[in-house]
Amino acid sequence: MSTDPAIRDHQAWLGYLQPDGLVVSPAALVDLQVILPRDSREEQQRFLECVTAGTIGTADPVPVIADLPGFLHSFLEWPDTLAGLRRVHP
Incomplete structure (x- = not known):
């Protein structure tokens, strides 16, 4: 398991989706500077x-x-x- 909090956030988010088919990796989302909001x-x-x-x-x-x-x-x-x-x- 990664220790980078951004990678962990993306892994958790992708886990909620239960993806089927093409999926973007957590590392790619971090590289693109996609930031998940902490307070929604x-x-x-x-x-x-x-x-x-x-x-x-x-x-x-x-x-x-x-x-x-x-x-x-x-x-x-x-x-x-x-x-x-x-x-x-x-």
């Missing part, structure tokens, strides 16, 4: 604001993104017109 609380909170409780074929509520165009615009910061999506403004 703000992004997590922004994501949770896009999630609501819904039912998809179950009696129990499950987390859903009910407004996909809104999610793409607000969370991923895509323009409203990307990929022909029309955003319904409430």
